[in-house]
Each structure stands twice: as structure tokens, then as C-alpha cells.
Amino acid sequence: MNLVLMGPPGAGKGTQGELLAKKLGIDTISTGVMLRTAIKERTEIGKLAEQYINDGKLVPDDVIVSIVKERLAKPDCEKGFILDGFPRTTAQAEALTESGVKIDKVLSLEVEDEVIVERLSSRRECSKCGAPYNVVSNKPETEGICDKCGGELIQRADDNPSTIRNRLNVYHTETEPIKKYYEKLGLLVTAKGEEELADTTRNVDKALGLEV
Numbered sequence: 001m002n003l004v005l006m007g008p009p010g011a012g013k014g015t016q017g018e019l020l021a022k023k024l025g026i027d028t029i030s031t032g033v034m035l036r037t038a039i040k041e042r043t044e045i046g047k048l049a050e051q052y053i054n055d056g057k058l059v060p061d062d063v064i065v066s067i068v069k070e071r072l073a074k075p076d077c078e079k080g081f082i083l084d085g086f087p088r089t090t091a092q093a094e095a096l097t098e099s100g101v102k103i104d105k106v107l108s109l110e111v112e113d114e115v116i117v118e119r120l121s122s123r124r125e126c127s128k129c130g131a132p133y134n135v136v137s138n139k140p141e142t143e144g145i146c147d148k149c150g151g152e153l154i155q156r157a158d159d160n161p162s163t164i165r166n167r168l169n170v171y172h173t174e175t176e177p178i179k180k181y182y183e184k185l186g187l188l189v190t191a192k193g194e195e196e197l198a199d200t201t202r203n204v205d206k207a208l209g210l211e212v
């Protein structure tokens, strides 16, 4: 399955992406994780992306499209993939379609803005592997430590109230219109993402027809 996960920041794309990746035996490709890794490694792309990310703005389309195309050309993507955080603009969605990569489904996780602001303040991320956690709803087994790789859990620099507002604005103005684009292509499914983790997971599985 070639899947796109959509939704506002903090909707649970990372968490649901990980669960789906395990279930389907495919990898999640998160442009946010790729960019944060590039920033940590001080690459040219990282240096360019840092200010955009810290301001809650989108990194330019041409930069993102080229890193995603490069990643999707890797052999492991032949068995399927989950795109988390891409496409985020109509231009990115069109570039993906034009690249000839077939998308089977686009899942939009639906969460209201008020829930997002609250949720993002308790969100944590592994500083080593990028795995997502939440100190209220998705705790690690040992406080502050990643279950998967033992890395230290940190709060993202862009998870602060003013950047969160910017990111939500950007989502509504630039990313949400893509839902119409994929609806027209007959690929869009939606799932409510406001409930407890297990309920959201059930909603996601149902929307994708993965129920047992």
C-alpha cells in the first residue's frame, strides 16, 4: 500500500504512521523527521530548512519535492510506503502525481485546533530516532527514554504556542485544500483523531479497511 497521511500538526500522523508501518510491514517517510535530521547533521538542506521550521513556515516546495523523490526512488519503497507530512501544498501534491508514483489512499486525521494546541505542549520526540511520544497519552515505558532505541526524549523547538498557531494557520490555508484535490481523485478517506490513542487507531484501521 502506498499511503499518504494528512492532518494538522499533532493530529497523530507520526504515531498512527508507526502503527500502520508495523501492521503493513512498510516504512514511514516523514519529511519533518528528514528535515530535523538534516538540521542536526548541519547539511546544506538542514541549514536552509531551520529558519522556516522554527518560524512554523513551510520549507520551499522545490527543496521538499526533490528530497521526497530521491527517497521514494529507493528500493525499499517498492513494497509500499507511508508518507507523513508530504504533500503539504497543492504544488507538492501535483508534483507527486506528475512523478508517476501511484498513491492508493490518502488518510486525513481530523482534529480540532483547540485539541491540537493542548496536545502539542505535551508532545515529545526521540532525539535519536524521531519516534513520537506524548507525556499524557502515549508515554514511554521509562520516563524520558525512547522505548525503541534508548534515545533521550525531547520537546521539539517548534512545539511552542506561537509557532503552533503559525503551523495551524499554514495547515488551514496551504495544506487543507489538498483534501479536495485527493477527493476528486477518489483517494481521500478520513478518520477522527481526537479520541484516546486506541480509539483513533480503530478509526484509522476502519477508514483504511484494515479491520480484522
Ligand code: AMP
Residues within 6 Å of the ligand: 009, 031, 032, 033, 035, 052, 053, 054, 056, 057, 058, 059, 060, 064, 084, 085, 086, 087, 088, 089, 092, 158, 167
Ligand atoms: P512535521 O514534523 O511534519 O510537523 O514538520 C515540521 C516542519 O517541517 C513543518 O512545520 C515545516 O516547516 C517543515 N516541513 C515538513 N514537511 C514539509 C513539507 N512537505 N513541505 C514544507 N515544509 C515541510
